[in-house]
Amino acid sequence: RNLVCLGLSKGVAKEGMAQFEEMMQQQLESSMHAELEKLLNTTTGAEREVSKKDFRGFKNLFHRFLQVKGPSVEWIKIKRPPEESIQPYDKIAARGLPDSVAESLNKLVVVKLNGGLGTSMGCKGPKSLISVRNENTFLDLTVQQIEHLNKTYNTDVPLVLMNSFNTDEDTKKILQKYTHHRVKIHTFNQSRYPRINRESLLPVSTTLSMTGQNAECWYPPGHGDIYASFYNSGLLDQLIAEGKEYIFVSNIDNLGATVDLHILHHLVSQPNGKRCEFIMEVTDKTRADVKGGTLIQYEGKLRLLEIAQVPKAHVDEFKSVSKFKIFNTNNLWISLAAIKRLQEQNAMDMEIIVNPKTLDGGQNVIQLETAVGAAIKCFDNALGINVPRSRFLPVKTTSDLLLVMSNLYSLEAGSLTMSPKREFPTTPHVKLGSSFTKVQEYLIRFESIPDMLELDHLTVSGDVTFGKNVSLKGTVIIIANHGDRIDIPAGSMLENKIVSGNLRILDH
Numbered sequence: 295r296n297l298v299c300l301g302l303s304k305g306v307a308k309e310g311m312a313q314f315e316e317m318m319q320q321q322l323e324s325s326m327h328a329e330l331e332k333l334l335n336t337t338t339g340a341e342r343e344v345s346k347k348d349f350r351g352f353k354n355l356f357h358r359f360l361q362v363k364g365p366s367v368e369w370i371k372i373k374r375p376p377e378e379s380i381q382p383y384d385k386i387a388a389r390g391l392p393d394s395v396a397e398s399l400n401k402l403v404v405v406k407l408n409g410g411l412g413t414s415m416g417c418k419g420p421k422s423l424i425s426v427r428n429e430n431t432f433l434d435l436t437v438q439q440i441e442h443l444n445k446t447y448n449t450d451v452p453l454v455l456m457n458s459f460n461t462d463e464d465t466k467k468i469l470q471k472y473t474h475h476r477v478k479i480h481t482f483n484q485s486r487y488p489r490i491n492r493e494s495l496l497p498v499s500t501t502l503s504m505t506g507q508n509a510e511c512w513y514p515p516g517h518g519d520i521y522a523s524f525y526n527s528g529l530l531d532q533l534i535a536e537g538k539e540y541i542f543v544s545n546i547d548n549l550g551a552t553v554d555l556h557i558l559h560h561l562v563s564q565p566n567g568k569r570c571e572f573i574m575e576v577t578d579k580t581r582a583d584v585k586g587g588t589l590i591q592y593e594g595k596l597r598l599l600e601i602a603q604v605p606k607a608h609v610d611e612f613k614s615v616s617k618f619k620i621f622n623t624n625n626l627w628i629s630l631a632a633i634k635r636l637q638e639q640n641a642m643d644m645e646i647i648v649n650p651k652t653l654d655g656g657q658n659v660i661q662l663e664t665a666v667g668a669a670i671k672c673f674d675n676a677l678g679i680n681v682p683r684s685r686f687l688p689v690k691t692t693s694d695l696l697l698v699m700s701n702l703y704s705l706e707a708g709s710l711t712m713s714p715k716r717e718f719p720t721t722p723h724v725k726l727g728s729s730f731t732k733v734q735e736y737l738i739r740f741e742s743i744p745d746m747l748e749l750d751h752l753t754v755s756g757d758v759t760f761g762k763n764v765s766l767k768g769t770v771i772i773i774a775n776h777g778d779r780i781d782i783p784a785g786s787m788l789e790n791k792i793v794s795g796n797l798r799i800l801d802h
Contacts, residue, residue, distance in 0.1 A: 326356055371593065380677075489653075540627055550686050596677075
């Protein structure tokens with residue numbers, strides 16, 4: 295009898311605990327709602343209306359954040375995706391193209407994620423305005439690519455930029471220079487969400503103002519916000535009314551993310567009942583990509599698994615190239631009608647990424663984010679396509695910038711392609727040290743960009759400069775010790791060399 299009583303009391307205690315947790319959640323939510331209302335009351339007019347819409351999305355995210363218990367995936371339930379759910383690109387391309395490429399293109403909208411700043415590369419303002427090749431910025435190259443499509447096929451493919459409050463003003467100023475280009479350009483803004491105190495879970499801001507110190511109390515909530523903010527902007531409905539059916543979404547700093555006619559044809563040629571609503575371009579993982587999200591089969595659905603969702607005990611397994619062979623390039627093709635349906639049904643379900651930050655004043659906050667690819671599980675007949683590595687050419691650092699500025703690539707109509715003079719298709723591994731982190735410093739250190747056609751690996755560390763017409767081949771390692779400086783003379787040819795100290799050149 296005592297055991298029965300003990301069992302009952304444990305059950306009652308468990309039930310009581312659950313009720314207590316629920317009560318705490320409700321209290322937190324009502325406190326949050328009261329704080330958000332206070333923030334709204336610090337302004338009026340259009341700003342209040344925009345913030346009201348943003349806060350609706352934030353309340354939903356915060357509610358889901360409080361509901362989540364434990365990890366968002368059970369490792370044991372993870373399965374490899376079935377073969378037919380990730381198609382090789384060659385198979386898609388082998389079907390060829392129809393005579394009416396223009397018909398397919400007129401159903402397409404190109405969307406670039408343009409919310410990021412160039413701060414990690416030492417630049418002020420939007421990252422998309424950094425010059426990457428022949429004085430062309432990321433944005434210039436994007437406009438050139440789409441204009442080339444529109445002129446070649448006599449089509450009307452528009453460009454849509456998803457800006458954030460960090461990039462909107464500067465981007466809009468620059469857009470004036472494209473008024474005579476054959477590309478319609480639209481913009482909409484990502485939401486603006488409040489950072490919350492890690493302890494109290496309440497907003498750290500007391501007003502909606504974005505000036506002074508208050509600016510760091512707000513954040514754009516990751517690119518998963520594209521669905522809600524695109525829908526809220528009215529642009530989604532406008533594009534559907536114009537007969538557009540699909541968006542091709544990618545990061546603006548991925549120079550490999552150009553419109554692919556074979557993937558587009560695959561999308562629009564599916565029979566109605568089997569219409570594919572979401573394609574994620576994936577590519578083979580190398581040791582440099584171990585942190586990239588991967589596709590898995592989970593509870594019968596194709597799903598994106600990000601490193602942030604992986605239990606600590608399984609992180610090494612996640613990074614393994616043998617078990618998870620592919621990763622997400624964040625080049626996505628998505629049905630506009632499906633986005634509209636899922637938004638209206640409130641059925642867009644993306645895992646929440648909790649991103650801890652420390653503000654300048656030392657205050658610990660968290661920001662709740664989502665990733666655009668995580669919604670793959672919500673769409674019908676979703677598919678992965680394993681694309682060539684050339685479709686993933688992101689410029690995150692000056693090491694990446696060196697590659698795309700070099701003679702490894704040729705530039706035509708805004709698109710970069712690997713030079714036919716390079717004998718093997720892989721890109722060299724380049725690691726530039728901290729003296730090269732900022733774009734301005736990096737540019738000063740190269741009188742001209744070296745010839746890198748036969749380079750496999752380059753590591754540069756310390757105070758190093760390169761003269762004109764330097765040629766690098768094989769594996770080259772240049773290390774200037776603290777206090778030393780190395781100037782690589784103009785016209786030098788370094789092949790399989792280690793250079794150290796004050797310019798002593800050794801065979802490698």
